[in-house]
Every structure is written in structure tokens, then in C-alpha cells.
Amino acid sequence: MCVCDFCIYFGSMKFGLLLALLSHIYVGWRTYRLLPFPIWAKWLTVCVMLMALLSLVWLFVRNFQGAYHPTLDTILYNVGTSWTIVFLYLLLAFLLLDAGILLHLIPKQWGINSARSAIVVFGSVACLLAYGFVHYHSKERVALQLTTSKPLPRRLKLVMMSDVHLGYHIGKEEFSQWVNLINSEHPDLILIAGDIVDINLAPIRRQHLAEEFRRLKAPVYACYGNHEHFNPIHEVDQFYAEAGIHTLNDTVAQVLGINLVGRDDRSTGHRATLHSLMNGLDKKRFTLLIDHQPFHLEQAEREGVDFQFSGHTHKGQVWPISLITNAIYEKHHGEHRRGNTRYYISSGIGIWGGKFRIGTSSEYVVLTLSPAQSHQSK
Numbered sequence: 310m311c312v313c314d315f316c317i318y319f320g321s322m323k324f325g326l327l328l329a330l331l332s333h334i335y336v337g338w339r340t341y342r343l344l345p346f347p348i349w350a351k352w353l354t355v356c357v358m359l360m361a362l363l364s365l366v367w368l369f370v371r372n373f374q375g376a377y378h379p380t381l382d383t384i385l386y387n388v389g390t391s392w393t394i395v396f397l398y399l400l401l402a403f404l405l406l407d408a409g410i411l412l413h414l415i416p417k418q419w420g421i422n423s424a425r426s427a428i429v430v431f432g433s434v435a436c437l438l439a440y441g442f443v444h445y446h447s448k449e450r451v452a453l454q455l456t457t458s459k460p461l462p463r464r465l466k467l468v469m470m471s472d473v474h475l476g477y478h479i480g481k482e483e484f485s486q487w488v489n490l491i492n493s494e495h496p497d498l499i500l501i502a503g504d505i506v507d508i509n510l511a512p513i514r515r516q517h518l519a520e521e522f523r524r525l526k527a528p529v530y531a532c533y534g535n536h537e538h539f540n541p542i543h544e545v546d547q548f549y550a551e552a553g554i555h556t557l558n559d560t561v562a563q564v565l566g567i568n569l570v571g572r573d574d575r576s577t578g579h580r581a582t583l584h585s586l587m588n589g590l591d592k593k594r595f596t597l598l599i600d601h602q603p604f605h606l607e608q609a610e611r612e613g614v615d616f617q618f619s620g621h622t623h624k625g626q627v628w629p630i631s632l633i634t635n636a637i638y639e640k641h642h643g644e645h646r647r648g649n650t651r652y653y654i655s656s657g658i659g660i661w662g663g664k665f666r667i668g669t670s671s672e673y674v675v676l677t678l679s680p681a682q683s684h685q686s687k
Contacts, residue, residue: 332400333362339403343430345422362396365389377511386477390662394441394627398434401629406430441627441665448490448658449672453644454679455651457615459595461680462566468496468527469674471601471620472657474536476507479659481516487658487673488524494675496527497565501554502620502655503534503574503601510540510548522552530555530562532571534601534621557599561586567678568596570614575602587612595678603654606639610647617652618674624656628668642669 337358341351368385371377406426409415419426468491475484491499506513513519522529531554537545549556557571559581568590573580583598590596596615603619624642625631634641638654645652658673660666 333358333396336396336399336403339407340399342421343403343406343423343427345424345427358392358396361388361392363389365392372509377509379512379515382509383477383512387663390478391665392663394663394665395434395438397627397630398437399430402430402434437667438665441667445660445664445666445671447670448487449670451653451655451672451674453653453674453676455616455676456679456681457595458681459593459615460566461595461678464680465497465565465567465678466494467498467500467676467678468494469500469502469599469618469653469655469676470658470672471502471618471655472504472534472623472659472661473501474504474507474657474659474661475518476509476512478662478664479507480512481518481521484518484521485524488521491673492524492526496675499525499527499529500569500597500599500618501529501531502599502618503532504536504620504657504659505531505534505554506537506540506545506548507661508536508539510544513548519548519551519553522554525553528555528564529553530557530564530569530571530599532557532599532601533574535574535576538574538576559586561590563594566594568594570596570598572598572600575604583608583612583614587614603638603640603652606645606647606650606652609652610650614650616676617650618655619652620655620657622654622656623661624669626656626660626662626669627665631668 337355340358341355344351344354346354364385366389368382368389371382371385406415406420410417410420470491473479473484529552531549533542533545533556546556555562557569559573560571562569570583570586570590572583572586587596592613596613598609598614598617600609600617600619602621606617609617622634622638622641625634631641639645640652640654642654642656645654653674653676655674656669656672658671660671
């Protein structure tokens, strides 16, 4: 990173922090003005909001210090990360309310000490979040069918997923259900495109989640995501080994007659080039690439990759963040094609933070890879 890039990065970070601070001040001020409560109750509500925000800050400080308490940190994580989604929709609701008042579509008195407006604002946000919570727990099965002219031993069934985010909020009980779901597909191979770990390995080890991975009834291959690098990478490797996960960290494997290529996450800044990984591979074999972040999709096309599976975007996780991810990435979700290379960008089976999916879905992908008839008959 050059000095110019360094300044741009920290300049944008400062702007983002300032914008977040001003937005929180606005939501706190509008909440205080809107609620038809006594002054002490107004201040209490604003203080609860502030504590929800600070709980996330406190958690990050504790993680940085290496501290861990299973109950306290789980509460801090769930409260703090859920607040970010609650805050987003309160911000949108207050902006709509104030826009309506400015445009004389809503009476001005409805913006101050108004029980009617308070019920509409907080009630609509609560209903939306309730829907998002229920919808998150419904896992969408995405079925893909691919036929290749390249030789395969037989028709193969692959289950692919990304962004598992095991840790404080996704634990043994929930992950066990996903394991059962995957096993019911009877796959030949399981691929995970990064972010198996959320932000801390401690709750994963405490819940013995490596044992749950061992229940999967097919070989598991995974690449790193950016969240793996929030932890000492040798500890992540140790967990993967205990879980029976084959790590494709800038490495290649030949499995079931196909080339599996896995890249380290781009956030490291020093990963191997895709060209170097593809150099020497037998390109007569079907080549499947797993790369956590779906940037520079043209590289896979240029190197003759047949199929790339990525995640990371979460498809924004909730609307309207999905509009931002759609603007950032060439493809932020779903099937894509460049030349002879096919892609699938997953919204992820898990989630970061609060368990809400609004305008997006949690998903896993079932890919059926079939040889062309001419090869199948040989």
C-alpha cells in the first residue's frame, strides 16, 4: 500500500466513522423527540441505544486483548451486531418521517411526542426484523446443473457453501442442523468458500464444533476467507485439521477426476497469483476454483477455469445494503458467465452479526456435474 493509498484508506475510514457518529446522534435525537414519554423515560431509551452500540465496541476491545467469557461475549456480540441492523431501519424510518414532514405530506405535530408516529416507526421496524429473523432460518437450496465435455469418472454431486461464520451466534445446535441438511444430499464432495470462522475461535473450540464437521459424510475442502485471518492462522489450520477439513490455501488438489484450486483471501495482500496456481495443471481435467471474494472474475476466464465458486458478499445481507454490494461487485450474487467460465456467487449459508435476512436469503448450493454423453459412454 503506497502513501497515497494509505491516506485515501484512512480518509475514507474517518469519513465513515464521522457519518456513523452523526447518524447515531440523529437517531438518538429523533427517538428522544418522538416518544411521548416523560423526560426520564426518553433519556433511558436513548441510553439503552447507546449501550447497545457500545457493547459491540467493548467486544472488539476484548477480542483485541485476547479476553474471552462465553456468556458475556455472546451477549455483547448478539446485542451489538443486532443493533447495527435495528439502527439501520430506524434511520431509514426517521428519514422517511422527516422527509414526509418537510414535503408537507405528514403533519408537523406527528414528528414530536407522537404516540401514533412512535407506534408506526418502532412497530414497522419490529415487524420487519421479526420477518428477517424467521426468513434467515429458512435455508434456500440452489440447484445447479453443469455438463462438461471434459472427462469425469461419473456424474458428481457437490454441495457448496460459504460464509458459515461459526462462533458467538452460530453454534453447535444450529450447525448440527446444517450438517444433517448437507448429509441428506448424499454429496460426493463438499466445498466451502471461506469464512468458516467468524471472529474468534474460542467459542468454536468450547462447543467442540470440530466433532460436528467430522459427521459430514463426504470429503470437505475449503479456502480461507477474510474472517479466518482475524485469528492466528496456525490456530485456524489446527482447527481445520481437527475438523477433517482439507485446506486449499493457494494450493491445488486432484479429487474425483477434477482439479480443485483454492486461493488464500485477497485481504492478505500477498497471496499467490491464479496464473502461478494454474501453471502445470492438466487443463484437460475439469477445473473448479474456490476464491472467497468475487473480485477480478476475468482472471478465472483468462486462466481457463471451468467453474468458480465464491461468497463474501452475503448479497448485502439486508436491503438496502444489497444495493451497495451490487454496485461494488461485477456480480454480487447468483450465476454468472464469462466466455467458457461459469461462476456462482453465494449469499452464504450463515450470517455475520444479527440473524436477519431482508431482501436476501441464506443458501447452500447443490451442483450436479455431469460428463457429456460421449465421455459417459466410453
